[in-house]
Structures are given as C-alpha cells and as structure tokens.
C-alpha cells in the first residue's frame with residue numbers, strides 16, 4: 321500500500337503529487353549533507369571491500385558520480401497495446417549496465433540509487449490515476465520465478481520499492497512456468513506470458529499500480545494487468561524503472577524531474 325516515504329530514504333529528487341496525498345520537498349540545504357554522507361559511505365565501502373562502478377567499471381566506487389548523474393530520472397510515458405506505462409529511465413548505456421548488474425550480478429549496492437527513479441515513476445503513475453487516489457493504492461509486483469529467486473535471493477522490484485520507502489504487495493502468483501523472455505520476439509513473449517499469472521485472492525475493491533523493472537514488449541505487465549482485472553481489481557497505473565526504447569520509440573516525454 322502506498323504510504324509516505326520516511327525522510328531518511330529521500331534523496332535529491334523531489335516527488336510532488338497533486339491532490340494532497342503525497343507531497344514532499346527537500347530543500348537544497350537538506351540535500352547537501354545527505355549527498356556528502358552518501359559519498360562518504362561509498363568511499364568507506366570501497367576501502368572495506370574494493371569494488372568497481374556497476375555503470376562504467378571505474379575502480380573503488382560502487383557507483384561513480386558520473387553514473388549517478390546518468391541515472392537521474394527523466395519520466396516519460398510509453399504505450400503497449402494502448403496501455404500507458406510510466407517509465408523513469410531509458411534502458412540503455414549506464415542505466416542498462418547498472419540495472420543488469422543489480423538484477424543479475426548481485427550488485428544490490430545500486431539499490432538505493434535505482435530506487436529513486438522507480439519511485440518517481442510510481443509517483444507519476446499515481447498522479448495520473450483516476451480519482452479517488454488518496455488512499456489504498458497497492459503497489460503490485462510481478463512474482464519472481466523460483467529459479468530467479470534461487471539465483472538472486474531477492475526480488476529486485478520489491479527491494480527497490482522498499483529502499484524507496486514504499487511497500488510492495490504480492491497479489492499475483494504464477495500458475496504455470498514461462499520460459500525466460502530473453503531472445504523471444506514480441507509475439508512469442510505475449511504467448512509465453514498469456515495466462516501465466518493469477519490473483520492470490522478475490523480483488524474486489526482492490527486498486528493498484530503494477531510495478532516492474534524493465535519494460536520491453538510489455539507482455540509481462542499486460543499479463544499482470546489482465547490477472548488483476550480478472551480477479552475484480554482495478555489497475556490505476558503501470559510504472560517501471562526503465563524502458564527499452566530500441567524496439568518501441570517513445571511516445572513523448574512528459575516531464576523531467578531533475
């Protein structure tokens with residue numbers, strides 16, 4: 321369920337949502353100590369456990385300053401089968417490297433930075449949701465496959481939402497295994513996902529935003545949306561961390577947040 325983010329997890333991005341249910345602004349005066357503290361913690365981490373930037377490979381920093389800049393959210397709308405999805409980043413360059421490292425390379429040290437754009441995308445979806453949106457908006461995540469859970473030991477989107485101070489809701493479950501989507505074309509992905517999810521209970525009166533990490537063809541998000549609707553729930557928005565735009569040109573940019 322959507323709730324106010326504790327002050328200690330906020331970073332340098334303003335999230336401001338109309339209608340009075342989620343408004344927070346961190347003044348420049350408050351940002352500087354947080355940024356300085358973050359840099360100090362990164363340096364300390366590098367001393368204790370030398371690593372490399374998961375965006376560019378620079379030595380001794382979990383995520384270097386330049387790559388942090390590249391991960392500033394630029395929220396835009398995308399559309400898949402006529403359904404709007406709010407996206408915070410382009411899945412390319414630094415963002416792609418960091419997300420892949422976070423998801424499949426065990427680089428959970430990037431979670432705090434990636435949580436910022438995901439939260440901004442969720443806020444954008446919330447802002448565009450039909451009223452009433454004051455309360456009881458759940459943030460539904462896509463269930464991980466057993467294999468993915470065994471390999472990673474964490475759910476990437478749940479981890480990011482929690483780092484953003486938001487609570488994920490597990491309202492869906494897999495009813496059959498689907499093969500890895502990588503390498504499948506759009507039609508194959510859609511066929512692979514169709515009917516693969518169902519709600520864990522009746523969702524009458526349940527209103528939600530469905531949240532995922534990377535938007536490609538949209539087959540996963542659209543299957544999750546179908547499953548929620550089939551159980552009587554309402555999907556008021558879709559939000560992802562990043563969109564792979566190579567295959568699907570962006571519709572338009574709505575606003576930037578930095």
Ligand SMILES: [Zn+2]
Nearest residue numbers: 373376384387
């Ligand atoms: Zn870097």
